[in-house]
Amino acid sequence: MTAPLNERKKNILRAVVLNYIKTAEPVGSRTVTRTCRTGLSPATIRNEMADLEEMGYLTQPHTSAGRIPSQKGYRYYVDNLMDPDESCNDDESALISSVNSEKMREIEQIIVSSAKVLSSVTNQTCLIMGPQFKKSAFHQIRILPLDEKRGLVVLITDTGFIKNKVIDLQQNLSPGELQQVVSYLNHKLCGLTIDQVTTSLINELKRDLFRRLEILEQAFILLEESLKEEKQIRVFLGGTTNILNQPEFKDVDKIRRMLNLFEQEALLFKILEDSSSEDDIVIRIGAENEVADIQECALVTGTYKIHDKTLGAVGVLGPTRMDYSRVISVLRRMVDHLNSCLSS
Amino acid sequence: MTAPLNERKKNILRAVVLNYIKTAEPVGSRTVTRTCRTGLSPATIRNEMADLEEMGYLTQPHTSAGRIPSQKGYRYYVDNLMDPDESCNDDESALISSVNSEKMREIEQIIVSSAKVLSSVTNQTCLIMGPQFKKSAFHQIRILPLDEKRGLVVLITDTGFIKNKVIDLQQNLSPGELQQVVSYLNHKLCGLTIDQVTTSLINELKRDLFRRLEILEQAFILLEESLKEEKQIRVFLGGTTNILNQPEFKDVDKIRRMLNLFEQEALLFKILEDSSSEDDIVIRIGAENEVADIQECALVTGTYKIHDKTLGAVGVLGPTRMDYSRVISVLRRMVDHLNSCLSS
DNA sequence: TTTAGCACTCAGCTTCATTGAGTGCTAAAG
DNA sequence: CTTTAGCACTCAATGAAGCTGAGTGCTAAA
Numbered sequence: 001m002t003a004p005l006n007e008r009k010k011n012i013l014r015a016v017v018l019n020y021i022k023t024a025e026p027v028g029s030r031t032v033t034r035t036c037r038t039g040l041s042p043a044t045i046r047n048e049m050a051d052l053e054e055m056g057y058l059t060q061p062h063t064s065a066g067r068i069p070s071q072k073g074y075r076y077y078v079d080n081l082m083d084p085d086e087s088c089n090d091d092e093s094a095l096i097s098s099v100n101s102e103k104m105r106e107i108e109q110i111i112v113s114s115a116k117v118l119s120s121v122t123n124q125t126c127l128i129m130g131p132q133f134k135k136s137a138f139h140q141i142r143i144l145p146l147d148e149k150r151g152l153v154v155l156i157t158d159t160g161f162i163k164n165k166v167i168d169l170q171q172n173l174s175p176g177e178l179q180q181v182v183s184y185l186n187h188k189l190c191g192l193t194i195d196q197v198t199t200s201l202i203n204e205l206k207r208d209l210f211r212r213l214e215i216l217e218q219a220f221i222l223l224e225e226s227l228k229e230e231k232q233i234r235v236f237l238g239g240t241t242n243i244l245n246q247p248e249f250k251d252v253d254k255i256r257r258m259l260n261l262f263e264q265e266a267l268l269f270k271i272l273e274d275s276s277s278e279d280d281i282v283i284r285i286g287a288e289n290e291v292a293d294i295q296e297c298a299l300v301t302g303t304y305k306i307h308d309k310t311l312g313a314v315g316v317l318g319p320t321r322m323d324y325s326r327v328i329s330v331l332r333r334m335v336d337h338l339n340s341c342l343s344s
Numbered sequence: 345m346t347a348p349l350n351e352r353k354k355n356i357l358r359a360v361v362l363n364y365i366k367t368a369e370p371v372g373s374r375t376v377t378r379t380c381r382t383g384l385s386p387a388t389i390r391n392e393m394a395d396l397e398e399m400g401y402l403t404q405p406h407t408s409a410g411r412i413p414s415q416k417g418y419r420y421y422v423d424n425l426m427d428p429d430e431s432c433n434d435d436e437s438a439l440i441s442s443v444n445s446e447k448m449r450e451i452e453q454i455i456v457s458s459a460k461v462l463s464s465v466t467n468q469t470c471l472i473m474g475p476q477f478k479k480s481a482f483h484q485i486r487i488l489p490l491d492e493k494r495g496l497v498v499l500i501t502d503t504g505f506i507k508n509k510v511i512d513l514q515q516n517l518s519p520g521e522l523q524q525v526v527s528y529l530n531h532k533l534c535g536l537t538i539d540q541v542t543t544s545l546i547n548e549l550k551r552d553l554f555r556r557l558e559i560l561e562q563a564f565i566l567l568e569e570s571l572k573e574e575k576q577i578r579v580f581l582g583g584t585t586n587i588l589n590q591p592e593f594k595d596v597d598k599i600r601r602m603l604n605l606f607e608q609e610a611l612l613f614k615i616l617e618d619s620s621s622e623d624d625i626v627i628r629i630g631a632e633n634e635v636a637d638i639q640e641c642a643l644v645t646g647t648y649k650i651h652d653k654t655l656g657a658v659g660v661l662g663p664t665r666m667d668y669s670r671v672i673s674v675l676r677r678m679v680d681h682l683n684s685c686l687s688s
Numbered sequence: 689t690t691t692a693g694c695a696c697t698c699a700g701c702t703t704c705a706t707t708g709a710g711t712g713c714t715a716a717a718g
Numbered sequence: 719c720t721t722t723a724g725c726a727c728t729c730a731a732t733g734a735a736g737c738t739g740a741g742t743g744c745t746a747a748a
Binding site for chain 2 (some may be wrong): 140142144146152154156162164239240241244245250252255256259260262263
């Protein structure tokens with residue numbers, strides 16, 4: 001339906017987008033002539049910009065102001081005009097690589113410091129979803145007797161997560177019997193991913209075991225909680241204050257709404273989840289986001305893997321006036337780095 | 345040095361504080377006559393207020409405005425005028441009691457949801473320090489072989505924390521040998537608190553064990569990390585947006601500084617730590633706080649215990665214009681509740 | 689098709705006067 | 719000596735009026 005843009009219009013659109021990204025001020029025809037360096041006069045540019053506005057790529061905040069890109073304009077820029085291979089500079093690379101340098105043991109630490117680095121490099125707010133436990137597969141289950149009445153259930157997945165939980169052993173249990181239960185569980189569960197363990201499977205297991213020994217009611221709580229956990233995936237934030245530096249957020253009310261959003265982990269999760277099915281980097285501009293509260297924002301997301309399993313997503317959130325090519329290149333680098341860190 | 349206030353001045357100061365807490369507007373002499381209900385005329389009140397200002401309990405934002413309490417004024421109010429026994433109402437009590445109702449297993453969950461409830465009841469921002477691991481004592485150490493090369497170290501404290509970590513076992517190790525090492529460690533460490541385990545003690549242990557079997561280099565990493573952890577205590581925040589609703593934070597720049605503070609966990613920790621030595625509730629008003637960024641705020645803190653050991657602190661942070669008596673009663677209730685939750 | 693010229697628009701800033709809440713001071717009343 | 723009424727004064731806040739400048743749309747000429 002929309003006619004393809006000719007070369008000149010493309011150049012003008014690009015100039016407007018780049019200028020607006022840099023200055024956050026509406027871009028006038030004179031400014032374009034200066035940046036665009038094609039010997040055209042402002043008047044010509046004005047005509048072209050009027051066209052671009054009619055086509056929906058630009059808008060005017062008021063009659064006597066310059067133009068700013070519309071959501072459609074940004075989309076066109078991202079899809080057709082942007083230099084996709086802008087690589088991030090050495091300082092940034094170094095910062096990104098530093099995330100794991102000091103042998104961070106805990107996966108959570110890696111995630112948190114990634115969020116910090118990513119937000120400070122991009123000057124935007126950054127969200128990282130913690131690893132999705134439910135996509136991991138059982139590796140083994142152990143039960144470690146602590147004292148007469150209590151035991152420690154340890155659950156290990158193929159992606160290296162370890163979960164544990166103290167349970168009450170309701171009656172004395174010989175090591176041999178315990179061993180039997182454990183190997184039965186391992187036999188049944190090994191290789192299944194967490195989200196394949198349905199409540200019905202758990203009930204089946206319970207039936208089998210009750211027949212043999214009437215204990216271990218509590219041992220299953222860990223399993224059941226693991227299932228519930230899918231809704232409890234943590235989302236880590238970095239650089240929440242960065243968004244306040246953007247001129248589009250100088251309004252206290254907008255800030256309030258944004259921060260409110262940041263406190264609702266479930267929403268943050270939804271934001272990231274929407275994009276985490278794709279394997280490559282995804283860009284959502286304005287209303288392309290499903291979550292209403294960020295429809296004035298742009299979100300650039302990628303996913304990270306452990307041993308080739310996609311376990312979580314990383315996103316950079318900012319105003320639609322975002323330096324897309326920079327963010328994309330930084331994010332791509334971060335994702336690569338995370339993948340190699342986590343898989344080793 | 346400061347003369348004691350007579351009854352009339354006390355009443356007036358109380359009236360000013362209460363009014364200002366409620367309205368956030370400077371309080372004029374007429375308003376005081378209305379609330380104070382002593383048949384005095386505004387002129388008399390004016391004279392008294394002028395006295396109170398000279399004594400430093402009140403200040404005037406500008407010559408033709410009403411008075412607002414100074415930091416000293418709040419302090420006097422809190423120490424001498426406030427009704428200390430205002431109890432929180434049933435709805436609030438119910439909300440507080442709800443924290444643990446659905447059998448929250450993880451201590452972290454309890455802490456996080458406490459922060460949420462406390463902030464929503466007080467309409468302020470709320471900080472809770474996670475339990476201080478270093479104050480716990482060793483209960484036992486276990487090493488659980490996972491496969492040929494790896495083992496899981498499990499560390500259990502008397503307060504019920506469980507920490508674990510996968511380690512590499514550098515050479516094959518018979519269960520018997522492993523058992524020997526573990527019981528030696530238990531023997532040496534049992535009963536010590538985490539912060540009693542110095543680097544020198546660890547080195548001594550290493551020497552002893554190296555003499556016997558030259559392995560387990562890595563087993564000590566968990567110990568060493570536990571020591572480092574003292575600086576890594578997590579502080580949980582609740583209701584960060586509440587502070588934005590306070591009229592004193594309508595300035596974007598103040599908001600920025602505040603949120604910046606909220607991102608610096610180390611500072612938050614320092615804020616809480618300063619007050620967590622005391623056993624009772626502590627109130628710090630304005631410059632009484634050491635941390636510079638909250639010297640326009642008031643902080644009310646309490647501590648929580650597990651089995652009578654003080655392990656962490658809870659604080660409510662807001663503008664100095666805070667409803668102290670309410671916050672105190674709510675916080676007291678929350679602390680009591682936490683104590684009983686965590687010790688069971 | 690492009691450009692120069694010109695009238696027009698409109699947000700943002702400054703200036704100025706007005707308003708009203710509240711004060712301090714003084715002199716009279718209790 | 720204490721309290722009160724009266725009055726002049728101060729000052730933030732509000733809003734109207736006018737100015738400025740960046741930028742536009744349109745038209746006519748190159």
